[in-house]
Amino acid sequence: HVLFPILPLTGSMPRAMAGKPPYAWEPDKGAFIGVMKRSGDIKDIVWFRGDACYVFHIMNAWDDGSRIIADVMQFDEPPLFPHPDGRPTDPAKSRARLCRWSVDLAGSSDRFTQTYLDDLTGEFPRIDDRRAGLASGHGWYACANPDGPLFGALSGIAHVDGAGRRRATWLLPDGDSLSEPVFVPRSQDAAEGDGWLLAVVWRAATNTSDLAVFNASGIDAGPAALVHLGHRVPDGFHGNWVGAA
Template structure:
């Protein structure tokens, strides 16, 4: 069997690289002072193509330091979980963990001064230093017995971090609330009668969104060494609204048509209604255990009427896409724009796409910046021009692989115009494999 996640640009990088004073086409805005980091799966050692899956792979973080209109450095580093240290023949950096597994490959976040590589399903966050070296696990002073989440949502007003965690070690999940100071302020059980995969969440002014969908832990698959979360035909699909500081008894569940959601664009409240926008997959991990994308996903909206107890669902765009992002100053509030990866039709198994799409919720339009043949873009991160600038007044950053050169560029686009000509292109000396999620971290005073 040829595993699609071990070949081409989805195949792993085999060395760690450090490069300085990178070549730039165009002009990097001087306002961009910080680091762009992107993490993803990167197998190390000999992989069995029959069983390898990127969701279970070792993590590698890639970073660029931008300042004064220059790209000062690029570096990539494996996250030194114990299995990686062993493969590299190094003395382990990290100590023992009671978490279910040691993968850290999905996202990079910074909270209360700590930069962390995070994953889900029982993995603990791994603290990284400014040079992307592995420092320690972070179990939030013992408050994370079953690990953390791939995606958390930070309230832009209070600085609190909300996450829904889950693990194969127990049914259901937990709502974990972390204060702006990095201390856990609440851990509430979410009672579900089996073990669904809960990849993301959403936050509104008063609620946290809980996904209970038909991808669940399969012990038989786990025993055979396959990725253990699979589509369960006939299982219910529902979305729960849980008060931010509520309990399991306070969750209001709404039944929806069978589907799966990896990534939420945003959620917000409109009077007695809650509006949720996310990319909806008709099914995943169904025809084959290794297929995280089977049918081209599209952007959908669910509107929950809290008074009537009903939910209305609608597809709001025909464009195949994934990896939605918004201006994170709008998390939990009504947004106008979201940005996603425009996928190639027929290539829904790829972790990258043909371009970046800008969805305008008010005008009901979609604009696509197409990077052209043989070029594939990853998730785009929005960076506002200034703290008080408009919702699309800023830049989008994405790593774009050039298949002809087999090299990767960091492309900076004008988010307002999404014009054909990028603002700047930083040329990396290496290929960055297709990966998961990135973030912009401005220089801290």
């Protein structure tokens, strides 16, 4: 299947031309997921409704019998974007947490369920990409330190199992932050999760960045290696791993 999340962050050229926010949060419009078979056509899309939310990044999605499961980093309200009249969204609600969406294709309801799996603020979820579209037993995401001075800043990594339960976390010193982690399998036939996790770390004291290399199944031990880049890589940096062969 292909999923089409339609979430109530709206763009409006007339609004922008009137000097109002070109993109704005309109929760009364609700949230929807369109579901289409990969071999299907747009006329085959079935729509499901949910509570208003916003998502930038999805960890994974897969079939589970008659259900489709998607693990996402869900915001109750989006950061960065105001209401149509310019009022800001609620900062307390503008933090992403790992959330499981469930769509029952054989059920009698046109609603999908949304269940938070953890209360830890995070973003940039990743899996072992060899399990994309299949049930997976490992996931990682950049997370915040709930006890840090800048709660909400991405200053660590969380490792979770297939149910979203935390296996381990690793946190940076106060003030430092990191970008999207990337999983690298030890070999193409290695077991799921057997490999390395790469993440770019920004160092506040020097305004430079390091490439941190973790044992993916033991992130709480800290980086196995650091590559000092000698310059700054902006927060929010994305990446993918491509093998040389």
